[in-house]
Amino acid sequence: MKTVLLTGFEPFDGATDNPSLRLVRALAAAPPADVRLCAAVLPVTYAAAGRVLRAAIAESSPDLVLGTGLAGGRAELCVERVAINIDDARITDNAGVQRIDVPVVPGGPAAYLSALPIKAMVSAIRRAGVPARVSQTAGTFLCNHVFYLASHIAATEFPGLPVGFIHVPWLPEQVANRPGEPSMALDTLVTGLRAAIAAATSAGIDLRVAEGAVS
Ligand code: PCA
Numbered sequence: 213m214k215t216v217l218l219t220g221f222e223p224f225d226g227a228t229d230n231p232s233l234r235l236v237r238a239l240a241a242a243p244p245a246d247v248r249l250c251a252a253v254l255p256v257t258y259a260a261a262g263r264v265l266r267a268a269i270a271e272s273s274p275d276l277v278l279g280t281g282l283a284g285g286r287a288e289l290c291v292e293r294v295a296i297n298i299d300d301a302r303i304t305d306n307a308g309v310q311r312i313d314v315p316v317v318p319g320g321p322a323a324y325l326s327a328l329p330i331k332a333m334v335s336a337i338r339r340a341g342v343p344a345r346v347s348q349t350a351g352t353f354l355c356n357h358v359f360y361l362a363s364h365i366a367a368t369e370f371p372g373l374p375v376g377f378i379h380v381p382w383l384p385e386q387v388a389n390r391p392g393e394p395s396m397a398l399d400t401l402v403t404g405l406r407a408a409i410a411a412a413t414s415a416g417i418d419l420r421v422a423e424g425a426v427s
Contacts, residue, residue, distance in 0.1 A: 217274035281355035283379035287394035290347035324363035328376030336411035342404035346423035
């Protein structure tokens, strides 16, 4: 049985909720039968996120790490392709820290590609009836930061440990006062994540289908 470390984030930017936090709690309460699921909720601070992440990896000895976080405004489950070595955001973290053009890891590689079968995961999520796509950018805030750090920790300390990341839309209640903005119900997020985890833990080589972006 494979051990999956699933991470989510605390609320941030003044919000009172984060769908990734609800998602991680829901899956921890009702884990997939054939997986040992370890859940961790990460603080939205540059100072502490890496420490909590590292402790969770050390404690759970996972076979794979799957991070999740909110990407408000996106309509689908976004399976991220790449983490880049930059922190740069217009908003502050939950400790009031703003970073502009700071490397996640000074001297680290420019980027890490997801080590998970991202296209097989997108395909599996869609087959479960949930909108999904490959995303070519995880942004440059805490989600990218944690995706990059987890990939770096894997590369330098746990060779062969695959790391990936999925961004999720707002919950419906978070867009009640944002007309026209996309959202996804928690049950749908859970269905999609179950499919993604099943694909990530079973797929061998990834599907060869176009899921890129022309521009
Ligand atoms: N989303 C933010 C950070 C925490 C979260 O859930 C992001 O996309 O970077």
